[in-house]
Amino acid sequence: MTASPDLITAQITDSVRAIVADVLSVPADELSTDTDLREVEGADSIKVLRLIARIEREYDVELEDEDVFGVSTIAEVADVVRKALDQ
Amino acid sequence: MNGLLTAAQLAPAVDTYLAATTPERRWDAETSFAWAAADADRLTEGQRSAVEFVTLIEDHLPGYFDVYHRHFPVDDTVEPEVFAHNRELYHFTVRWASEEDTHARALARYQRESGMGVPTAAVLPRFELPYDHPVQFFAYALVQEKATQIYYRQLRAVVDEPVLTDVLTRLSRDEARHFTFMADVVARYLRHHGDAVVEPIRDVVATFRMPLADTLRGYWRWALKIADTARYDHTDAYDSLIQVLDRATAARTDKLDELMAFVAAARTVG
Numbered sequence: 519m520t521a522s523p524d525l526i527t528a529q530i531t532d533s534v535r536a537i538v539a540d541v542l543s544v545p546a547d548e549l550s551t552d553t554d555l556r557e558v559e560g561a562d563s564i565k566v567l568r569l570i571a572r573i574e575r576e577y578d579v580e581l582e583d584e585d586v587f588g589v590s591t592i593a594e595v596a597d598v599v600r601k602a603l604d605q
Numbered sequence: 606m607n608g609l610l611t612a613a614q615l616a617p618a619v620d621t622y623l624a625a626t627t628p629e630r631r632w633d634a635e636t637s638f639a640w641a642a643a644d645a646d647r648l649t650e651g652q653r654s655a656v657e658f659v660t661l662i663e664d665h666l667p668g669y670f671d672v673y674h675r676h677f678p679v680d681d682t683v684e685p686e687v688f689a690h691n692r693e694l695y696h697f698t699v700r701w702a703s704e705e706d707t708h709a710r711a712l713a714r715y716q717r718e719s720g721m722g723v724p725t726a727a728v729l730p731r732f733e734l735p736y737d738h739p740v741q742f743f744a745y746a747l748v749q750e751k752a753t754q755i756y757y758r759q760l761r762a763v764v765d766e767p768v769l770t771d772v773l774t775r776l777s778r779d780e781a782r783h784f785t786f787m788a789d790v791v792a793r794y795l796r797h798h799g800d801a802v803v804e805p806i807r808d809v810v811a812t813f814r815m816p817l818a819d820t821l822r823g824y825w826r827w828a829l830k831i832a833d834t835a836r837y838d839h840t841d842a843y844d845s846l847i848q849v850l851d852r853a854t855a856a857r858t859d860k861l862d863e864l865m866a867f868v869a870a871a872r873t874v875g
């Protein structure tokens with residue numbers, strides 16, 4: 519059985535949210551999919567890069583620089599991971 | 606650019622900086638190190654990678670100085686008072702550039718003499734800092750210089766190779782002096798312009814990007830990787846920035862307190 523595209527995106531979104539919560543030390547339920555990662559209390563560009571590096575490792579993908587520096591929300595991160603997985 | 610210090614307000618910081626490097630304290634890449642003893646076999650893979658990384662950072666500095674020349678021009682495109690300020694700043698900038706260039710030379714020479722090979726020059730796109738208040742150029746460099754100083758110290762602590770240790774000692778002392786200048790200038794802005802510079806400084810912290818982060822493909826992965834060899838995190842410099850904010854003026858305001866809390870929150874813990 520193949521998961522529907524929506525389901526896959528939802529799963530990626532959930533795991534991205536969990537990683538963000540872990541790296542930025544905030545409760546996952548306080549993070550909405552359109553939260554700007556750099557606006558999260560205590561976040562900075564390095565932390566955002568660290569969490570993207572971790573997401574890359576977990577999904578075994580290498581994101582384009584444009585995507586890495588272009589994304590600002592959990593939904594956008596999930597989106598570029600999804601795109602990278604499809605390639 | 607509005608909100609500039611006057612030449613007279615800037616001059617003491619320049620004087621202090623230039624007075625801090627007496628002729629006896631100066632050094633160069635040609636004669637100050639025992640190059641024949643340099644030996645990269647005593648370095649780990651990660652340490653060699655870190656040397657390549659910092660060589661690239663130091664080598665990138667001409668682009669950095671271009672930013673200063675573009676934003677603080679020393680010609681008749683600016684008003685006489687601005688020219689006077691820029692001319693004063695130039696006394697600093699030109700020495701600073703020379704010191705940073707010496708860093709690039711020393712690290713490149715280290716790579717050759719130690720057997721790491723000849724570093725390849727990377728052609729980089731033009732560097733720009735998206736700032737519109739003068740204090741921002743100094744606040745950014747304050748963080749950068751402190752972060753670099755801390756990184757050289759951390760790297761030196763794990764390296765077991767005397768020549769590289771000597772190089773890193775010289776470099777971190779220079780970065781400490783560069784930081785002191787930037788801290789002095791930022792403090793002067795706070796004293797002379799008060800709350801007007803708080804928002805611009807906040808902006809620097811909020812939008813801080815590692816140098817080269819936007820210019821070199823995949824650079825950020827490398828930066829994070831070498832951070833595993835010795836801690837590299839620009840937010841380590843934020844404690845120093847907070848101290849500068851704290852000591853700059855006796856006239857504490859809510860805005861300044863709020864800025865200090867903001868910087869403290871941006872600091873990576875652990």
Ligand SMILES: [Fe+2]
Pocket residue numbers: 663704705708753776780
């Ligand atoms: Fe340097």
Ligand SMILES: [Fe+2]
Pocket residue numbers: 705750753779780783
């Ligand atoms: Fe420096």
